[in-house]
Amino acid sequence: LIDKMCGAEQFKERRFIATRYDMIFAKTDGGVIADAIPLREVTNVFLEDDCVRVCTQMGGYNSGRPYIIRLESTEEAARMFKVLSGMVRWAVADSKKRQKFILRFQNATRDAYTSSLSQTLVALLIV
DSSP, rough: OOEEEGGGGGEEEEEEEEEESEEEEEEEOOOOOEEEEGGGEEEEEEEETTTEEEEETTSTTTTTOOEEEEEESHHHHHHHHHHHHHHHHHHHHHHHHHHHHHHHHHHHHHHHHSHHHHHHHHHHHHH
């Protein structure tokens, strides 16, 4: 359980789950998901006393909103900071790898489609 700053400068108790791709905040009564942050859209993670501040990219899922997570001690905050920083680095690198793969696939598909051999085969099938 952590405290997450919500509107009006109030902290609310939330369950916190970190996966390979997301940070998920759930309400403590029933586990309903209250918010999520895609890790690939995190721009910065800062350590501030017993809090960890997570900044998200403008135009992303969270529209550049900062998140402040308060923990029980500065030691827990330091551990959370270290873990989240590593997870964000991995998620951003993984996202870039996936984008490169998709781009290579698109280029190979375009090259195959525009090649004279495939154009000839398509023309023969039409005739």
